[in-house]
Amino acid sequence: MATPLSLALLILSALLLGLFAPPSEAINILYRDDHTLYAGYSLTQNNYRLTMEIDCNLVLYDNNKYVWSTKTSNIAHDCHATLERDGTLSLYPDTGGNRVWNNGKPGVAHDADYVLVLQEDRNVVIYGPAKWATNTTSKTPAYDSKPNNILGTNGxxxxxxxxxxxxxxxxxxxxxxxxxxxxxxAVWHTNTAGKGYRDCYLKMQSDGDLVVYSKDGSHRLWSSHTGDGGHKNYELILQPNRNVVIYGPAIWQANTHAVSRATNDIVMVTEV
Structure with a gap:
């Protein structure tokens, strides 16, 4: 039988876990539906921080200096930021009620997956809808405090x-x-081994196509077949749920590019 002390410790542990558990497994990405940015929480990228303030203002900081905001201070209290099914970024009071702000830029698909990314260049960008995926979703989401999970346009x-x-x-x-x-x-692969090539590379193209090229770039061994012939911005993301997804094109941005990149940049590719 549990003692009063052990029960108190269990309750305290639960409270602490609830208090400090991250609201989003992705440090610099807000996903549609699955994640919400609550008051007091932030997306972070190097020295940059996109914070949902308790006064209902969504603010971008660079080394704790103001860069951009939704200008919604004191419209409500304890709001949260979320991505709608049409790709719109919206702010709602936690107590319920009407939306207090949105970016006014829905995507072309009105029931799809979108992502908001706080980028290495300090810009805040919404990409979508999802164009392609490996369909390798796991029931056990991962957590990583320093993910290296994004390959951007022409990456x-x-x-x-x-x-x-x-x-x-x-x-x-x-x-x-x-x-x-x-x-x-291994849970998924392109089946491109043993075809007489070595040291190939993967490229996220500006037309939305993901391609495995031979080392000299002369042969395409595999493609996601998602190219649209244009030149836009896309993101390939290895998600916390194990799915690998192409999002794009970019449908909205805060236009907050930094003049120079932040120090201690996160390297988006690592050696196997």
């Missing part, structure tokens, strides 16, 4: 490098196979 993942999120990895192998791993076990 290249070289041979023997990877995107990582907790126990999950998207690896561009030396044998030219692109593989999703979960704790070292």
């Amino acid at each position: 290249i993942l070289h041979a023997e490098h990877s995107l990582t999120y907790g126990d999950y990895m998207l690896a561009m192998q030396a044998d030219c196979n692109l593989v999703v791993y979960d704790k070292g076990s």
